Amino acid sequence: MTELAAQSLRVVRDGTTLVDDVSFACQTGELVALLGPNGAGKSTLLRAALGIVPISGGTATLAGDDTQHLSPMVRAQRASYLPQRRPLAWPSPVRDVVALGRFSHGAALGRLSAADQHAVDAAISACDLDALAQRGTDTLSGGELARAHFARAFAAQAPLLIADEPVAALDPRHQHRIMQLVRDFVANGGGALVVLHDVALAARFADRILWMHDGRLIVDGTPAETLTAERMAQVYGVSATIEEDRVHIKGAL
Amino acid sequence: MTRLLTPTLALAAVVAIIAACLLGSTPLELSRVLAALAGGADAGDRIVVWSIRLPRALSAFCVGAALGLSGAALQGLLRNPLAEPGVLGVSASASMAATFALYYGLVTSNPWILPIAAIVGAVAATALILFVAVRTTSVVTLILVGVGLSSFAGALMSLLMNLAPNPFSLSDMINWMLGSVANRSFDDLLFCAPFMVVGALILFTSRRGLSALTLGEEAASGIGLNLRRQRVLVVLGAGLVTGAAVALAGAIGFVGIIAPHVVRPWVNHDPARSLLPSALLAGVLLIIADIGVRVMPTDNELKLGVVAALVGAPAFIWIASRRRALVD
Numbered sequence: 001m002t003e004l005a006a007q008s009l010r011v012v013r014d015g016t017t018l019v020d021d022v023s024f025a026c027q028t029g030e031l032v033a034l035l036g037p038n039g040a041g042k043s044t045l046l047r048a049a050l051g052i053v054p055i056s057g058g059t060a061t062l063a064g065d066d067t068q069h070l071s072p073m074v075r076a077q078r079a080s081y082l083p084q085r086r087p088l089a090w091p092s093p094v095r096d097v098v099a100l101g102r103f104s105h106g107a108a109l110g111r112l113s114a115a116d117q118h119a120v121d122a123a124i125s126a127c128d129l130d131a132l133a134q135r136g137t138d139t140l141s142g143g144e145l146a147r148a149h150f151a152r153a154f155a156a157q158a159p160l161l162i163a164d165e166p167v168a169a170l171d172p173r174h175q176h177r178i179m180q181l182v183r184d185f186v187a188n189g190g191g192a193l194v195v196l197h198d199v200a201l202a203a204r205f206a207d208r209i210l211w212m213h214d215g216r217l218i219v220d221g222t223p224a225e226t227l228t229a230e231r232m233a234q235v236y237g238v239s240a241t242i243e244e245d246r247v248h249i250k251g252a253l
Numbered sequence: 254m255t256r257l258l259t260p261t262l263a264l265a266a267v268v269a270i271i272a273a274c275l276l277g278s279t280p281l282e283l284s285r286v287l288a289a290l291a292g293g294a295d296a297g298d299r300i301v302v303w304s305i306r307l308p309r310a311l312s313a314f315c316v317g318a319a320l321g322l323s324g325a326a327l328q329g330l331l332r333n334p335l336a337e338p339g340v341l342g343v344s345a346s347a348s349m350a351a352t353f354a355l356y357y358g359l360v361t362s363n364p365w366i367l368p369i370a371a372i373v374g375a376v377a378a379t380a381l382i383l384f385v386a387v388r389t390t391s392v393v394t395l396i397l398v399g400v401g402l403s404s405f406a407g408a409l410m411s412l413l414m415n416l417a418p419n420p421f422s423l424s425d426m427i428n429w430m431l432g433s434v435a436n437r438s439f440d441d442l443l444f445c446a447p448f449m450v451v452g453a454l455i456l457f458t459s460r461r462g463l464s465a466l467t468l469g470e471e472a473a474s475g476i477g478l479n480l481r482r483q484r485v486l487v488v489l490g491a492g493l494v495t496g497a498a499v500a501l502a503g504a505i506g507f508v509g510i511i512a513p514h515v516v517r518p519w520v521n522h523d524p525a526r527s528l529l530p531s532a533l534l535a536g537v538l539l540i541i542a543d544i545g546v547r548v549m550p551t552d553n554e555l556k557l558g559v560v561a562a563l564v565g566a567p568a569f570i571w572i573a574s575r576r577r578a579l580v581d
Contacts, residue, residue: 088467
């Protein structure tokens, strides 16, 4: 079992508290959604927990080791991280982008080992990218590009997947396809922590939801327990009605 | 085709160096050049080949290779096809530091001072560019800082010329600034070679990180790249080879941007795999440009740096105007 865990994590930047005393855990075998309005501190929480940005208090561990002192290489072997901004500098072929996921295994583009080749091929197939493998990333649609980034993350074969708004700006079909990829990854023994903005999507796919507001973790529980009209009002400031896992948002409060 | 790129360019480099030995004010036949290279032939031929043409051709190749290599590495680090030691003001800063050493006669006390001064200038300028690059994602800002840095280095050089004690040292400085590999000896090459070799080794050992940076800095860190270490290595490596190139030939611009640009489509746009072919291509380009300089029937021999800029600047404008609007 691999676990990303945070204890009383705090991040303060220029006097502003971005993450305030947040404790959570995400381990293999579960899909955890992180919800909250813009500016709630979701991205900062992920980065701080992974040790990509410095923290102001508390601790974060990945498979038992303090992430602030973990080398990027070891961190990458334990958790794949898909940041919110994913700018590609060059119009590389899809297969090369996916192969970069093998970086933490020492792979160099153009001279992949048999194990690297195998992992890359498997990730490309899992994300249904076989037909696009040789295409330049500058010719892909938003949905195809999102799949390429996921294939890159899966190719690393790390037990955990941490994804920041992976389905933003995707059409409903692609949103579901991507979330199904994450669901399959968890079914195969992985664990995922995913930032989402679509509450219904989170309710449909996640085992657990972390609700964040104003830098704080409001509540942590299953969709059935935590998704209520009051919570929607408290966290997002909207009036909504909830029927099982269906969410109808009527308007801003 | 991709596999043949590097061997083809290496062969082209050898052919270009031999061609550079054949051509000149007194053309030599191939058999005489080959005999002279092998140590035979008559003494006159040996002097022409070994003391004049070969060191000059090798200098042109090394300078080109150094600029092509650092251009490719800087483009990978800054994720920007317009990055290059010349455009970013690194060459100008190295040149300024070297001129300073020349002006104060420091070079006469120890010949190592010149390459070291140029390298200090280059590393300082690269570090400044990086300092800005880490704080902004805007390509425009980066280029503007490079322009400013170039102008400032140019102004300091003008100041040194302004204060030049006599016309001879003024002419020395101007010749230096224009950039040339004329009359370079194997000794000149030897003084710069260690810096080029060490810089190139640093860049080649850190090349895998340049591939990782394709994903952007945050994702590159996410897949296991130590960003700080990568930046330091590339700045140091690029500074060393650029400084050594400037110490050997003065400031020669634009080769470092054109060679990687031509090479990139052949290596799947991978910065790591573009390093070696970019270096070879830039070396070949400068040998050819230098042959052109030598055979051109002008009263005063044209300076290599002048020709490189005359051809390179329009190419730079072409590349810049064709660049797709990336999400900066």
